Amino acid sequence: MIICRTITELKEQIGLLRKKEKSIGFVPTMGYLHEGHASLLRYSAEDNDATVLSIFVNPLQFGPNEDLDRYPRDEKRDLALAEECGTDIVFMPSVQEMYPAKPLTTVIVNQVTDRLCGASRPGHFDGVGTVVSKLFHLVQPDKAYFGMKDAQQVAVIQQMVNDLNFPVDIIPCPIVREPDGLALSSRNVYLNAEQRQQAVVLSQTLEKASDWLKEPGMTVERLLARVKVQIDKAAETAIDYAELLYYPSLQPPAANAPINTLNQPLILALAVKFGATRLIDNRLLHANEVNVHVQNDDEVKAAPGNRY
Missing domain, CATH: 3.40.50.620 (HUPs)
Incomplete structure (x- = not known):
């Protein structure tokens, strides 16, 4: 080398x-x-x-x-x-x-x-x-x-x-995660023991949101409200953002739009502070409409039409 x-x-x-x-x-x-x-x-x-x-x-x-x-x-x-x-x-x-x-x-x-x-x-x-x-x-x-x-x-x-x-x-x-779901990050080293335990709320919330969006009549606004309530259950958290956007344009759908009517790929993106440490995580939704580098990995997604 x-x-x-x-x-x-x-x-x-x-x-x-x-x-x-x-x-x-x-x-x-x-x-x-x-x-x-x-x-x-x-x-x-x-x-x-x-x-x-x-x-x-x-x-x-x-x-x-x-x-x-x-x-x-x-x-x-x-x-x-x-x-x-x-x-x-x-x-x-x-x-x-x-x-x-x-x-x-x-x-x-x-x-x-x-x-x-x-x-x-x-x-x-x-x-x-x-x-x-x-x-x-x-x-x-x-x-x-x-x-x-x-x-x-x-x-x-x-x-x-x-x-x-x-x-x-x-x-x-793909996003690489710890066994408990926390996305690997160089900033994870800043977390104390309690914050490290609380930080798994990010991946847990993304997982729950994947199920919530399938509920009949679920709208963008309702989904994001649930996401924020779920994150706020963890101690020492301050939400920087929690947004559901089209990907890769990163433009917002209408807040009252039923999610099952949105035919473009979406990303649920989170940024949350645990104490002074800011962590990000995300999940791409409607995975059948995006290309992947490793076809069997749920975490690998890309914009339609691009080979990522």
Whole structure:
């Protein structure tokens, strides 16, 4: 496994792969890797001749009051997991290497960023779009792998790729969960024992909602009301958002619309604070109308017409 800390080193290694006509899979991360990241690396290793992993805590996607400085980092552990998953190249640049000067060019994706995390974290997806665009130019991947835990991020990246004609296939992969259902996240480490126990309310609520929406006459408004009541039963919770939207457009259906009349794929997306720790989770509904990377995995979903 080759470790590159500069853009020059990375370009040299990518050039060698291209000369050998090797296909390249890419997994961009902010590090502190867990089994969710490992699953992306394994998908890439299966699909491509070479896999590139980037580890970079991108300051552009953190707001002034967010956890940039305390975002968890463990380089030694990350590299061991990457090698175990068959990664060929790890790109680990410094902030100075990626942004030697304040960037005057940013990538802004409209509409799909208007709600969910885009609304509660202003500027977040501008930072995501900018750094991912930069990484795509440097790595030149054939395929890039993203976890569906952040389904809005997948939609934003796909929109950017479509609009700007990036020559890369975006491959969303399943949410990986703990045995009790909690979605894996680098931020789970912030939870104390009580909060960790309460956090399973997210996956439990998504599961219950899958049944509630089948009830005759269930509307968007009624479903979301039930979702919020269910989450509020857990201690130390503060709901940032709970929304039912079309996916991948992330536009809202009418609040009084009966759900059984909505023929487009939907996403139920949650963001909840447990103490000071904000966690997200989601579930895509009407799964028969979306494509999947792993056909038998309930958690892998994609926008219709896109190969994620």
